[in-house]
Amino acid sequence: MNDMRRLPMAAIPSLALEGVGFTHRGQTLLHPLDLRLAGCQRTLVMGPNGAGKSLLMRLAHGLLAPSSGRVSWEGRPPRQAMVFQRPVLLKRSALANLTYVLAINGTPYRRRKPLAREALERFGLATLEKRPARVLSGGEQQRLALARAWLVDPEVLFLDEPTAALDPAAIQAVESAVGDFHRRGTRILMTTHDLQQARRLADDIVLLFGGRLVEHSPAERFFSDPQTPEARAFIRGELVW
Structure with a gap:
């Protein structure tokens, strides 16, 4: 498996959300917003509970259709993968979860187990290949989901x-994996409510509050010179739903 992207980072299509909003049963969950994300950045989407972070991710990834506006990729749709807070895993072994994704992506049969074992090794799961995926710990399941995404070789990874709910060691392992994806040339779009995690990982920050986009800026400026009252309050820990 090649560790480096076959395409230059600059070739990753830009993501544009134009007037994108979402309404469910008469309630506006995401007010129309405009957002453009380009290059091989690590964008962290932040905000209090109920701000619309997960909804924005699902709209950007194409799992939901917006009620208004449009989501588009510049030129062509990229290879994408998404890892959820609670990973969706098959009722199979850790190894079989990985060989399955290789099978549906057309990898020759003889290459599936070697590639899957290589991914398990990379994510610290080599000794667990025969363990049923759904009995793994939360941190192990998350690393398995990341290993599965690694095999897809995504240009854009949604997290x-x-x-959430992982212990410090598991958090460190996941953050290390995010770094591996980024160094490989993958654009990262990730939700978090953890300010310190955002300081460690983010190139730019998207802040949502009450279903509205209130700020989008480089991470350094977001933390040193926030431009909106909501951003200043959020950094102080005062912005709650």
Whole structure:
């Protein structure tokens, strides 16, 4: 498996959300917003509970259709993968979860187990290949989901609260994996409510509050010179739903 992207990072299509909003049963959950994400950045989407972070991710990834506006990729849709807060895993072994994704992506049969074992080794799961995926710990399941995404070789990786409810060691392992994806040339779009995690990982920050986009800025400026009252309050720990 090649560790480096076959395409230059600049070739990753830009993501544009134009007037994108979402309404469910008469309630506006996401007010129309405009957002453009380009290059091989690590964008962290932040905000209090109920701000619309997970909804924005699902709209951007194409799992939901917006009620208004449009989501588009510049030029062509990229290869994408998404890892959820609670990973969706098959009732199979850890190894079989990985060989399955290789099978549906057309990998020759003789290459599936070697590639899957290589991914398990990379994510610290080599000794657990025969363990049923659904009995793994939360941190192990998250790493298995990341290993599965690694095999897809995504140009864009969506991560929805991937470290929520994990212990510090598991959080460190997931953050290390995010770094591996980024160095490989993958654009990262990730939700978190953890300010310190955002300081460690983010290139730019998207802040949502009450279903509205209130700020989008480089991470350094977001933390040193926030431009909106909501951003200043959120950094102080005062912005709650």
